[in-house]
Amino acid sequence: MRIALINENSQAAKNGMIYNSLKKVADTKGYTVDNYGMYSAEDSNSLTYVQNGILAAILLNSGAADYVITGCGTGEGAMLALNSFPGVICGHVCDPSDGYMFAQINDGNAIAMPFAKGFGWGAELNLEYTFEKLFSEESGQGYPRERAIPEQRNKKILDVVREHTLKDILTCLKGLDQELVKGAVGGEKFSELFFANCKDESIAEYVKSLLA
Amino acid sequence: MRIALINENSQAAKNGMIYNSLKKVADTKGYTVDNYGMYSAEDSNSLTYVQNGILAAILLNSGAADYVITGCGTGEGAMLALNSFPGVICGHVCDPSDGYMFAQINDGNAIAMPFAKGFGWGAELNLEYTFEKLFSEESGQGYPRERAIPEQRNKKILDVVREHTLKDILTCLKGLDQELVKGAVGGEKFSELFFANCKDESIAEYVKSLLA
Amino acid sequence: MRIALINENSQAAKNGMIYNSLKKVADTKGYTVDNYGMYSAEDSNSLTYVQNGILAAILLNSGAADYVITGCGTGEGAMLALNSFPGVICGHVCDPSDGYMFAQINDGNAIAMPFAKGFGWGAELNLEYTFEKLFSEESGQGYPRERAIPEQRNKKILDVVREHTLKDILTCLKGLDQELVKGAVGGEKFSELFFANCKDESIAEYVKSLLA
Amino acid sequence: MRIALINENSQAAKNGMIYNSLKKVADTKGYTVDNYGMYSAEDSNSLTYVQNGILAAILLNSGAADYVITGCGTGEGAMLALNSFPGVICGHVCDPSDGYMFAQINDGNAIAMPFAKGFGWGAELNLEYTFEKLFSEESGQGYPRERAIPEQRNKKILDVVREHTLKDILTCLKGLDQELVKGAVGGEKFSELFFANCKDESIAEYVKSLLA
Numbered sequence: 045m046r047i048a049l050i051n052e053n054s055q056a057a058k059n060g061m062i063y064n065s066l067k068k069v070a071d072t073k074g075y076t077v078d079n080y081g082m083y084s085a086e087d088s089n090s091l092t093y094v095q096n097g098i099l100a101a102i103l104l105n106s107g108a109a110d111y112v113i114t115g116c117g118t119g120e121g122a123m124l125a126l127n128s129f130p131g132v133i134c135g136h137v138c139d140p141s142d143g144y145m146f147a148q149i150n151d152g153n154a155i156a157m158p159f160a161k162g163f164g165w166g167a168e169l170n171l172e173y174t175f176e177k178l179f180s181e182e183s184g185q186g187y188p189r190e191r192a193i194p195e196q197r198n199k200k201i202l203d204v205v206r207e208h209t210l211k212d213i214l215t216c217l218k219g220l221d222q223e224l225v226k227g228a229v230g231g232e233k234f235s236e237l238f239f240a241n242c243k244d245e246s247i248a249e250y251v252k253s254l255l256a
Numbered sequence: 257m258r259i260a261l262i263n264e265n266s267q268a269a270k271n272g273m274i275y276n277s278l279k280k281v282a283d284t285k286g287y288t289v290d291n292y293g294m295y296s297a298e299d300s301n302s303l304t305y306v307q308n309g310i311l312a313a314i315l316l317n318s319g320a321a322d323y324v325i326t327g328c329g330t331g332e333g334a335m336l337a338l339n340s341f342p343g344v345i346c347g348h349v350c351d352p353s354d355g356y357m358f359a360q361i362n363d364g365n366a367i368a369m370p371f372a373k374g375f376g377w378g379a380e381l382n383l384e385y386t387f388e389k390l391f392s393e394e395s396g397q398g399y400p401r402e403r404a405i406p407e408q409r410n411k412k413i414l415d416v417v418r419e420h421t422l423k424d425i426l427t428c429l430k431g432l433d434q435e436l437v438k439g440a441v442g443g444e445k446f447s448e449l450f451f452a453n454c455k456d457e458s459i460a461e462y463v464k465s466l467l468a
Numbered sequence: 469m470r471i472a473l474i475n476e477n478s479q480a481a482k483n484g485m486i487y488n489s490l491k492k493v494a495d496t497k498g499y500t501v502d503n504y505g506m507y508s509a510e511d512s513n514s515l516t517y518v519q520n521g522i523l524a525a526i527l528l529n530s531g532a533a534d535y536v537i538t539g540c541g542t543g544e545g546a547m548l549a550l551n552s553f554p555g556v557i558c559g560h561v562c563d564p565s566d567g568y569m570f571a572q573i574n575d576g577n578a579i580a581m582p583f584a585k586g587f588g589w590g591a592e593l594n595l596e597y598t599f600e601k602l603f604s605e606e607s608g609q610g611y612p613r614e615r616a617i618p619e620q621r622n623k624k625i626l627d628v629v630r631e632h633t634l635k636d637i638l639t640c641l642k643g644l645d646q647e648l649v650k651g652a653v654g655g656e657k658f659s660e661l662f663f664a665n666c667k668d669e670s671i672a673e674y675v676k677s678l679l680a
Numbered sequence: 681m682r683i684a685l686i687n688e689n690s691q692a693a694k695n696g697m698i699y700n701s702l703k704k705v706a707d708t709k710g711y712t713v714d715n716y717g718m719y720s721a722e723d724s725n726s727l728t729y730v731q732n733g734i735l736a737a738i739l740l741n742s743g744a745a746d747y748v749i750t751g752c753g754t755g756e757g758a759m760l761a762l763n764s765f766p767g768v769i770c771g772h773v774c775d776p777s778d779g780y781m782f783a784q785i786n787d788g789n790a791i792a793m794p795f796a797k798g799f800g801w802g803a804e805l806n807l808e809y810t811f812e813k814l815f816s817e818e819s820g821q822g823y824p825r826e827r828a829i830p831e832q833r834n835k836k837i838l839d840v841v842r843e844h845t846l847k848d849i850l851t852c853l854k855g856l857d858q859e860l861v862k863g864a865v866g867g868e869k870f871s872e873l874f875f876a877n878c879k880d881e882s883i884a885e886y887v888k889s890l891l892a
Contacts, residue, residue, distance in 0.1 A: 585778075626760060629730060
């Protein structure tokens with residue numbers, strides 16, 4: 045599994061700490077972590093949480109990432125932005141039990157975490173423990189286990205609803221303010237990480253046209 | 257303000273308790289609470305969290321409600337479903353500080369709460385305290401206050417993105433499995449509450465056609 | 469009611485913020501807040517959490533305070549220290565529901581809060597909301613209300629146990645390292661606040677002898 | 681390490697669930713868990729949280745247990761009761777980060793957990809995760825690690841203070857209402873578990889005299 049980390053500007057200074065917690069857990073599972081930044085509060089390419097949503101949608105829909113870890117001050121803005129795009133199911137996850145239950149019940153492909161609210165002593169412990177439980181078992185097996193069948197059914201119905209209510213990803217991306225999208229893919233290491241892993245020609249072409 | 261309460265099947269038994277906590281706070285503000293059910297675990301009209309999303313979208317887009325309080329076991333499913341529709345900005349809100357910050361930073365029109373996770377002694381206190389803080393001040397003023405301007409800007413950008421990425425509400429509703437939508441509007445008191453408050457002719461007509 | 473605020477060295481920089489949150493709530497109730505410091509990280513009189521316990525015990529046993537608000541990084545150290553003295557029943561209180569339940573079930577006279585763990589955005593909201601609920605009703609009425617009788621009975625049995633297992637307060641204080649006790653009462657405003665409100669001659673005399 | 685589990689009456693029905701979570705973690709460490717009950721809500725030997733304190737004090741001071749896991753509705757009553765006895769340092773621990781930090785900073789020998797407050801879906805996950813982190817590393821190494829020295833120093837000072845302020849354990853036990861103490865040691869499996877592991881002759885004798 046290829047996990048992308050995306051941080052927005054207000055909590056960009058915490059990128060290194062979050063990356064380390066995530067990598068520590070991913071390494072034990074043999075997963076790869078791609079750090080798409082922002083890398084620090086002084087990062088020249090600033091991302092808003094709306095841009096986190098755009099970037100996450102590009103990565104997940106193109107297959108460049110299988111999972112996205114993101115967040116903002118409370119996690120709510122990033123969660124809302126990611127869920128505004130097709131092909132993204134983003135939970136709001138604050139603690140280890142959240143991590144486990146979101147993976148098992150909702151079987152999404154992204155989480156948005158609070159990187160400022162409640163983020164004091166022990167925050168890096170909570171991150172690590174949450175990643176451990178988010179990735180502790182194959183997702184989508186239901187919680188509690190005896191509710192697996194209705195939970196899996198609802199997840200599939202939700203997927204169908206979202207496929208219908210949201211436009212297709214390229215229509216979504218092309219219809220947005222293109223400066224906003226450019227900013228989302230303007231990170232220092234974006235091209236290096238993205239083009240090596242993108243599995244969708246049409247999205248790759250569109251992104252190339254933007255960066256040209 | 258007219259607040260709609262919507263519960264799904266897994267936690268339907270808690271509807272009365274949630275309604276009481278919400279009404280207690282709404283009354284102090286002069287707000288109205290419309291309880292759309294489910295009213296109990298035995299309610300003949302069962303709602304899944306996906307249907308909570310459909311119902312919330314109908315209520316908010318038609319002006320029949322100004323705010324929706326909903327949830328499910330962890331709150332994640334209901335949150336995902338609501339955010340799958342245009343005209344809905346649904347936070348995942350677990351405690352009083354969440355309530356205040358979501359109102360001030362994200363200025364949404366719906367929250368999804370966990371009605372099973374962490375729901376033990378004190379759960380009814382936590383509900384009441386959370387509603388108090390969600391509705392304690394005019395929303396959208398920023399948190400912390402000195403960040404109001406970028407936060408309001410991001411909220412507007414998110415609104416524009418969602419207007420673009422999501423299809424219009426009637427296209428959304430008409431394209432879904434119509435049995436799913438019928439179930440969403442099949443509650444015992446739906447017609448009584450909805451038609452008295454709906455402000456959109458075309459949504460009212462569509463809903464009437466469904467119920468015919 | 470006279471409420472004393474006591475901070476230890478590791479989180480002393482937050483004293484002003486905590487005081488403001490506490491005073492905001494106390495003012496609405498007509499309660500007085502005595503700020504015993506530490507007042508800042510640079511305060512010349514440093515308090516450890518053990519000294520918070522000594523100071524709290526002096527204030528509560530002498531009647532100079534009716535309630536103590538204290539804490540440390542996680543709140544655990546301060547809680548342990550306060551509960552090491554007779555006449556003190558100190559809860560570990562982290563959120564508004566904790567505040568309400570500790571007041572109603574345990575009917576103590578002190579709380580220790582985490583001033584670093586989980587202390588990020590919204591921490592000052594959580595403090596204020598917690599004080600609101602801690603002091604929202606007369607304490608000791610039971611939670612849930614129908615359990616008031618066994619809860620009040622257990623509280624009385626606990627009081628009797630602690631009266632027996634702990635030595636009397638002057639024996640406790642006089643048997644400690646007197647430099648440790650001196651530090652506990654060495655704050656800039658200690659004498660001004662304490663002697664004006666102390667209701668116990670023998671404790672006042674002992675403290676005077678220490679400060680001589 | 682020999683870990684004792686003690687439940688009081690209000691949450692006795694959860695004993696089996698708590699035991700399973702604890703045993704699952706203890707087994708991975710090679711620790712033994714002694715379940716002192718209560719074993720169910722119908723257990724003929726009812727324990728109040730005050731009696732949890734008495735029993736914990738007997739087990740820890742006699743060496744029959746090295747660590748005590750206990751709790752009550754909010755965890756506050758059990759925590760207060762345990763800390764009313766010499767030789768016991770009991771934290772109030774609600775989540776995995778609490779578990780880790782209490783072990784590393786405060787290096788206690790008991791925790792009291794909330795078995796009703798916040799105890800809903802995911803509660804058994806939270807228990808298991810908390811035990812994992814409580815016992816994840818040798819305790820008392822400091823958190824954050826660079827604060828180990830002052831934290832260890834404060835812990836030693838607290839131990840000395842408690843040795844002084846609290847009477848010796850047999851004086852404590854003998855001075856209490858002996859019916860209260862008898863109830864604390866009246867559990868179905870108490871004698872079997874206790875006498876096999878007790879390392880203190882005088883406590884064993886006193887307990888035998890009670891049970892005679």
